[in-house]
Amino acid sequence: MTSTLSPEEAQRHYEANAAKQDSQAWYEDEAFRVLIACADFGGAREILEVGCGTGRLAEILLRDQLPSDARYTGIDIAPAMLARAAKRLSPFAPQVTLKPGDVTLGLTAGTATLDRVVATYLFDLLSPAHSKNLISEFHRVLKPDGLMCLASMTPQTSDGDTTILTQIWRLVQKRWPWLVGGCRPVELHALLDDKTWKVMANETVSPKGVISQILIARKIDPHTTDRDSRQ
Ligand SMILES: C[S@@+](CC[C@H](N)C(=O)[O-])C[C@H]1O[C@@H](n2cnc3c(N)ncnc32)[C@H](O)[C@@H]1O
Structure with missing residues (x-):
């Protein structure tokens, strides 16, 4: 049995639990703050967020960070999440596209068209194979200097510490994955190939004992030289 x-199953779970999604702000908001601080959204024009949920991060980005001509696309597998996102983001409607979709099947965005790809608390619930495929798709759709912006629960802080709550969460997820929406602590850096991504920021936060990792990585364009990619 896989955990x-x-x-x-994720579609069914999140469709039924969309009304509860925003109650996770107590551990997500601190990670959002760090992700925003590290990803220069002011310099972005084309943004894709996958697993966008109810649009909480998108609202902050559109209200406080993105240029007024930036275009935001949010994809989610659960229509009930998208309905909430549409309501929340209605003040920014001309800049926003929301689409239903299963991102494990790939992305429809064109190659090298996006400045930022964003996924918060999505890799926690994807299988390792789906995670690797999605990271490859992110690499394909990003422009040469585009940034991948991720946040997920993770097992350890940057100092190698863990917390009782994180340990309990792991045990619950292994036994009753639906109780925690399938989410488990994951190590985001382990999903990246250092030849194709340059890590720009890799931080952890642990509000009230739930540890999150924030990882910002720049696409290394195969056409740039080794020297360029190290800069
Ligand atoms: C834990 S919630 C996180 C929502 C939001 N990103 C946040 O940080 O609050 C995971 C979200 O991913 C969506 N999701 C799960 N599997 C997906 C898939 N295969 N394709 C697209 N969205 C998916 C769920 O519907 C849900 O909205």
Whole structure:
């Protein structure tokens, strides 16, 4: 038995639990703050967020960070999440596109068209194979100097410490994955190939004992020289 939810199971779970999603702000907001501080959204024009949920991060980005001509696209597998996101983001409607979709099947965005790809608390619930495929798709759709901006629960702080709550969460997720929406602590850096991504920021935060990792990585364009990619 696998402890990750299939996309169909995730769809059912998040469709039924959309009304509860915003109650996770107590551990997500600190990670959002660090992610925003590290990812220069003021310099972005084309942004894709996958697993956008109810649009909480998008609202902050559109209200406080993105240029007024930036275009934001949010994809989610659960229509009930998208309905909440549409309501929340209605003041920014001309800049916003929301689409239903299962991102484990790939992305429809064109190659090298995006400045930022964003996924918060999504890799926690994807299988390792789906995670690797999605990271490859992020690499394909980003422009040469585009940034991948991730936040997820993670097992350890940057100092190698863990917390009782994180340990309990792992045990619950292994046994009853649906109780925690399939989410488990994951090590985001382990998903990246250092030849194709340059890590710009890799930080952890642990409000009230839930540890999150924030990882910002720049796409290394295969056409740039080794010297360029190290800069
Ligand atoms: C834990 S919630 C996080 C929501 C939001 N990003 C946040 O940080 O508050 C995971 C989200 O990913 C969506 N999701 C799960 N599997 C997906 C898939 N295969 N494709 C697209 N969205 C998915 C769920 O519907 C849900 O909205």
